[in-house]
Amino acid sequence: MATNLPLIALLGNPNSGKTAIFNLLTGMNQKVSNYPGITVEQRRGNAQLADNSTVEIMDMPGTYSLTPESLDEKIVAQQTLKWLNGTDRPAAIISVVDAGNLSRNLFLTSQVMELGIPVIIALNMMDRLKRRNQEIDSVKLQKMLGAHAVIPMSAQEKWGIDELQAELTDVITKENIEVCSHIQMKIPEEIEKIINPVSKFLHNKSDRDNYITNVQALRLITRKSAFDLFCECENLNGAEIKSLTLLRDKAIHEIDELGLNHRILEATLRFEMLDNTLKNLSLINQNEIKHQSRSERVDEILTHKWLGPLIFLTLLYGIFQSIFIWATIPMQYIDSGVGYLGNYCVQLFSPGILRDLLVEGIISGVGAILIFLPQILILIFFMTILEDTGYMARVAFMMDKLMNKIGLQGKSVLPLMSGYACAIPGIMATRTIDSWKERMITIMVLPLMSCSARLPVYALMIGAFIPNKPILGFLNLQGLTMVFMYFLGTVTAMIIAAIISRFIEEKGKSSFVMEMPPYRMPLAVSLFRQVYMRGKLFVKNAGKIIMAISIVLWLLASFPRPESNTTSFSIQNSYAGKIGHAIEPVIAPLGFDWKIGVGLITSFAAREVLVSTLATLYNVEDEGDDFIGITEALKNEVNPSTGLPRYTPLVALSIMVFYVYAAQCMATFAIVKNETNSWKWPLIMIAYMMGLAYIASLMVYQGGQMLGFV
Numbered sequence: 001m002a003t004n005l006p007l008i009a010l011l012g013n014p015n016s017g018k019t020a021i022f023n024l025l026t027g028m029n030q031k032v033s034n035y036p037g038i039t040v041e042q043r044r045g046n047a048q049l050a051d052n053s054t055v056e057i058m059d060m061p062g063t064y065s066l067t068p069e070s071l072d073e074k075i076v077a078q079q080t081l082k083w084l085n086g087t088d089r090p091a092a093i094i095s096v097v098d099a100g101n102l103s104r105n106l107f108l109t110s111q112v113m114e115l116g117i118p119v120i121i122a123l124n125m126m127d128r129l130k131r132r133n134q135e136i137d138s139v140k141l142q143k144m145l146g147a148h149a150v151i152p153m154s155a156q157e158k159w160g161i162d163e164l165q166a167e168l169t170d171v172i173t174k175e176n177i178e179v180c181s182h183i184q185m186k187i188p189e190e191i192e193k194i195i196n197p198v199s200k201f202l203h204n205k206s207d208r209d210n211y212i213t214n215v216q217a218l219r220l221i222t223r224k225s226a227f228d229l230f231c232e233c234e235n236l237n238g239a240e241i242k243s244l245t246l247l248r249d250k251a252i253h254e255i256d257e258l259g260l261n262h263r264i265l266e267a268t269l270r271f272e273m274l275d276n277t278l279k280n281l282s283l284i285n286q287n288e289i290k291h292q293s294r295s296e297r298v299d300e301i302l303t304h305k306w307l308g309p310l311i312f313l314t315l316l317y318g319i320f321q322s323i324f325i326w327a328t329i330p331m332q333y334i335d336s337g338v339g340y341l342g343n344y345c346v347q348l349f350s351p352g353i354l355r356d357l358l359v360e361g362i363i364s365g366v367g368a369i370l371i372f373l374p375q376i377l378i379l380i381f382f383m384t385i386l387e388d389t390g391y392m393a394r395v396a397f398m399m400d401k402l403m404n405k406i407g408l409q410g411k412s413v414l415p416l417m418s419g420y421a422c423a424i425p426g427i428m429a430t431r432t433i434d435s436w437k438e439r440m441i442t443i444m445v446l447p448l449m450s451c452s453a454r455l456p457v458y459a460l461m462i463g464a465f466i467p468n469k470p471i472l473g474f475l476n477l478q479g480l481t482m483v484f485m486y487f488l489g490t491v492t493a494m495i496i497a498a499i500i501s502r503f504i505e506e507k508g509k510s511s512f513v514m515e516m517p518p519y520r521m522p523l524a525v526s527l528f529r530q531v532y533m534r535g536k537l538f539v540k541n542a543g544k545i546i547m548a549i550s551i552v553l554w555l556l557a558s559f560p561r562p563e564s565n566t567t568s569f570s571i572q573n574s575y576a577g578k579i580g581h582a583i584e585p586v587i588a589p590l591g592f593d594w595k596i597g598v599g600l601i602t603s604f605a606a607r608e609v610l611v612s613t614l615a616t617l618y619n620v621e622d623e624g625d626d627f628i629g630i631t632e633a634l635k636n637e638v639n640p641s642t643g644l645p646r647y648t649p650l651v652a653l654s655i656m657v658f659y660v661y662a663a664q665c666m667a668t669f670a671i672v673k674n675e676t677n678s679w680k681w682p683l684i685m686i687a688y689m690m691g692l693a694y695i696a697s698l699m700v701y702q703g704g705q706m707l708g709f710v
Helices: 018-026 071-084 099-115 126-131 138-145 161-173 189-205 210-222 224-233 238-257 262-278 286-290 294-302 307-325 328-348 353-370 373-389 391-405 410-418 423-432 436-448 455-465 477-500 524-558 575-590 594-602 609-622 630-636 649-661 666-676 680-706
Strands: 007-012 043-048 054-059 092-098 119-124 149-152
Touching: 007 018, 007 099, 018 043, 018 054, 018 092, 018 161, 071 099, 071 224, 071 423, 092 099, 092 161, 099 119, 099 126, 099 138, 099 210, 099 262, 119 138, 119 161, 138 149, 138 262, 149 161, 189 210, 189 238, 210 224, 210 238, 210 262, 224 238, 238 262, 294 307, 294 391, 307 373, 307 391, 307 455, 307 477, 328 353, 328 373, 353 524, 353 609, 373 391, 373 455, 373 524, 391 410, 410 423, 410 436, 423 436, 423 666, 436 477, 436 666, 436 680, 455 477, 455 609, 455 630, 455 649, 477 649, 524 575, 524 594, 524 609, 575 594, 575 680, 594 609, 609 630, 649 680, 666 680
Parallel strands: 007 054, 007 092, 092 119, 119 149
Antiparallel strands: 043 054
8 A cells, every 4th residue: 555645653562552543543443452462464544634734654563562472563573674774664653652551661662762763652541640640741751762752642532633643744844853762771791792793793784873783683682583584674695694693692692601581681671771761750659559450459350260260151151142132033023024025026026037046046045144143243242342341351361371281372362252253353363472383273273163154053053943941040041052052162172272282393482471451441432333344244245155155056956947847846856956965975974964965065155154055945945935934944844754853953953063163164264374374274174173073963963863862
């Protein structure tokens, strides 16, 4: 998205309100969630300033430092190295700082100020300090740091944005702005002597001052990831990389001999510099530190060792139970509307191929999915609340110990929980995980989390075959069944992760650093906008797929037509019927008939297509003048060889278990290929998930029959 407009880069820690400021500046609707790592890709938008000039804002991924650990941090570090070399330099950098966590946030700011680019510090979340009767002297802070400006503001309450725009106007209208950082790390002489050979190597590659060269040398020594990125960006040849590696290894050995940890050396020196700089900036009274905040008091309960997980499970049960309770009435209205539309078209159009395609193919196929839209929206609504309140970060904290036991870390919880809505954004969110091994394991098990595409399948089978009766007086069998399906996929994902971790070799050490943000009341506008956008995206994306498949499936199920008018049409003699009967011997042990077999094939496009497939097949088979509802069609289906119902609670359970595990989403496999840069991992994913689905479904159906269940 290259333009001729002045470029302004937006940087900041995760959860500092960076994306909210981007929204205010550009007016674009971006997702703003209250947990670290939500911004994993570069976003751009145009902002109009007070003098009617326009600038381009580039929103960089959230990062804690310019020393890359995770993929999103690498994006920022790579970009800043280009700026340091004079490539695509922005006119200014807005460094977003959480005013309540000044020292931690200024760590990144101090690194950014060494790039030689004007830095405007957006001192965000000042509203929280004002409520605690605290204040930061922004003028004094600006002089202490040497930033171009320090702007106190609140993105949530939308004040300070005009002052920020005014400073942007000042930057782009002035020429030859003097950039001078007033803070520098004090590198001890013994350390400076050790890193000097590396500094000389870097100085020979670029014409930078000694301080910047020393800082960069220290960063290369501190982290192998920074070293690898430097070699990549500077296009070093093999001999240069070998020479620099020897110098780095020698420096690491000498630093460790001094009893220092080379991995935290830059962080130690930089925080020491910040502490010395900020010690005269009065902000927090010591008496206030002794008192717990409201968030800390709530965390004592919600993150309790035993009570916390119990509360989390209770919340999940309540969410899944509400999917049935709250969605019943709107689902009935949608079902009636789809039925009315189908019957209206039956009466409106003359019998023929066009009417059959419209009613049996398009309306029955697409309508079968729209019926379940209220349940999907309710799930999205509650998942968004959990994100925006800050509770999801607590879940990651609670789950960290368990995750460590299976080869993962707490950061894996956020992508996995995102998988309940859709696996694709969950897989993309794994970029925030530092360890390559843990990221790969998370990607490989994430599709086992029951996404919203599985929800129509669960809801159809549970609504049709699981009785709506109370259990223990306060639980409901339908809600428990839904919870069990989600629980089954989640637990299996944990087990598979533990197994996979034994076979994937670690490429580097991992760390788990996560900010525990204060609890916040979700903004109603943002909440409902997210629900609307996600619901719209589901209808738009699923609608395209289902429309296309419904048309193709209708053609397969309606042809070939009998040559003689005296011969009645049978769907079993259609192309779809022949395909279904061809695979029926393979799936019969699972309790599936040929129609389910056709659904299994079409579901590779998207899992929810099973519902539209069955709706299309039953409406084509009926050949009547009435629109057939899928739920009633399944209940009324009879096995001609036995005279008994074709579908039973046991068959429904077998189908649901199969869909808990089955690898049926081509878009997911494409994303896995893009994220891993190889077809190896998606192919492994398809193989193990399909094998797991078949075995689990076989055990459920055959085991149920042995125990006398139907």
